[in-house]
Amino acid sequence: MTARPIARLLLGLAASLALPGAGAMEIRTADEFAVLAPRERVAVENRILRERLDTLLPRLMAETEIDLWLLIAREYNEDPVYFSLVPQPSFAARRTTMLVFHRKADGSVDRLSVNRYPLGEPYDTGWSGGDLEAQWKALAELIEERDPARIGINVSTDWAVADGLSHGLHQQLLRALPERLHARIVPAERLVVRWLETRSASERQLYPQIVALARGVIAEAFSNRVITPGATHTDDVAWYIRQRFEALGLRPWFMPNVNLQRAGGECAQDADFCGESGIIQRGDVLHTDVGICYLKLCTDTQEMGYVLRMGESAVPAGLRSALAEGNRWQDLLTAEFRTGRSGNAILAATREAAGKAGIASTTYTHPLGFFGHAPGPTIGMWDNQGPTAGQGDWPLYADTGYAIEGNVRVALQEWDGQFVQIKLEQSALFDGTTVHYLAGRQTHWHVVR
Incomplete structure (x- = not known):
């Protein structure tokens, strides 16, 4: 493919996600992010x-x-x-x-x-x-x-x-x-799981670009290039994402999902899922869940967007604070990653830390690799925040990939105390000591103006 579409993706990513500090992604040149043709792969x-x-x-x-x-x-x-x-x-x-x-x-x-x-x-x-x-x-x-x-x-x-x-x-x-x-x-189950979950040196080098491509398409989709408030349906955005991946030669491993939350909706502090489909309006909170596979490696990403109301020039303070709370939950989770620790133990420690911090959260993190839902330690499930038999007992090993996935629920003053659900998922690698986000993580809202 030509350099121009990749450059456009990266510019969209840079504009929507000014990613400072730890976990930030350095925006590289378009040539470095070229997508190989099938023959070259x-x-x-x-x-x-x-x-x-x-x-x-x-x-x-x-x-x-x-x-x-x-x-x-x-x-x-x-x-x-x-x-x-x-x-x-x-x-x-x-x-x-x-x-x-x-x-x-x-x-x-x-x-x-x-x-x-x-x-x-x-x-x-x-x-x-x-x-x-x-x-x-x-x-x-x-x-x-x-x-x-x-x-x-x-x-x-x-x-x-x-x-x-x-x-x-x-x-x-x-x-x-x-x-x-x-x-x-x-x-041979232990050998199969270890073979599938372990990333080689070359895979660890390639993975950040693959994840950056996925995030770049989200940045493009959650912008005025794709969304016209009052006219565009959430399904239109989901199909745009899918077709954009396919045009780039990147295989989605599931149909992208786009949903919205808005003031006056129903979202409780203990809700499993908040979001609905429909025509996107000003003041809406947007969420997407996408996954691609390229060079045999799969990604899984969820990010959030906001549609400015008339007269607004920035995302409301309550929503900025809610996203920051989601980042704090991520930090609590990744701080519990230790070699040899089981997924169930990581989940229990995260839930305890989040409770002490007063964060209403649900953790459902899973391994990534040759499959989007890959083998390795299960760290919670959206419908089960207790121990998971078998896969939850699997220990954490070095050089393994994860979708750091979950959500937090935050009461918004701007929505008269109604809760908003911040649903985040970023691809990461555990090197045996530290969790590294492969292409940064979302710390700023995507904004539709």
């Missing part, structure tokens, strides 16, 4: 795949004590982890695709494909050609030859992304392997 994605296989996988297999990891998938019924492991361009598994990762005594990992059609780099071909019966036989012989103590397969009760081995393929695997190896088969 292949080389980048494959370079990152090799980096992950070379540097992350051996460490994670050792950490989770898996000696041989199997991924078996059929065309159009791919395992959720499949596309994170195969080179691009790839649209589906070919017939039955088998990937074998074997951890050797020196800690290195052999990567083998047992496929009717060889995958090529970064995989060595363990077998190719022949029929399905020969393929299963070749897989069994390959495993027997390596004689692993623990054979990891993708089955899980708690994690959908780690439960990708279908029942039919599971049964075929058991029939193919000698019975003496059956007792060595174990769930």
Whole structure:
């Protein structure tokens, strides 16, 4: 794409979000934010795949004590982890695709494909050609030859992304392997989650630009370029955001949502969600929730806007204070991130800190990565502010991404004490010590004049 649309995005972001201090985003040149064409993305994605296989996988297999990891998938019924492991361009598994990762005594990992059609780099071909019966036989012989103590397969009760081995393929695997190896088969769920949640050095470098693109489109949408008070519907803005992403070659992973709150509406201090659709009027508070995926990495962002009334030159003081309270809630939450701490423990500590600070808040923060709702520690849910079994017990690891998501409810003097809900979500990375917002966070309102 040309530099001009990206420049326009960044100018909109700079104008709407003067982001000072900690967590601020530095606005870079248009060239640095160029969106790669689909053909150009292949080389980048494959370079990152090799980096992950070379540097992350051996460490994670050792950490989770898996000696041989199997991924078996059929065309159009791919395992959720499949596309994170195969080179691009790839649209589906070919017939039955088998990937074998074997951890050797020196800690290195052999990567083998047992496929009717060889995958090529970064995989060595363990077998190719022949029929399905020969393929299963070749897989069994390959495993027997390596004689692993623990054979990891993708089955899980708690994690959908780690439960990708279908029942039919599971049964075929058991029939193919000698019975003496059956007792060595174990769930690979810990390895799958760690593989999916951990960001490599290259991914950590790329992620800020991806998030900045998402925020830039929001800045453009919450402006007079898109919104005419009294005429524009919230759905018009939502579709603008979606179509803008698609025009930029950025895939939305869900339909953007835009809603409004206004004086005279119904929003209680304990409300789960405040907002409605309709024609945008002056004095309205706007909210959007958007997510894109680019270079395999997904974002999830919620920001707030305000439509000035006639005669107003700035956002009312009560709303500015409400957004600042949302930022304080974010600070309380991210201060509780500690390596090894569970999502449930982070949630409990955040709720306690917010209560002491007198902040009415709801926390529902989740991991980000290859999926918008990615595996990792669940830190509250919008409909459950207590412990979450299984995923809430997962510990926090370094080099993992999160959508710092939740809301605060604040009584507005300008609305005769009616509550407004400030709904915020910003993509961030935890480096093992500190939470870093990948492209800053919203500390100022988007303004429609």
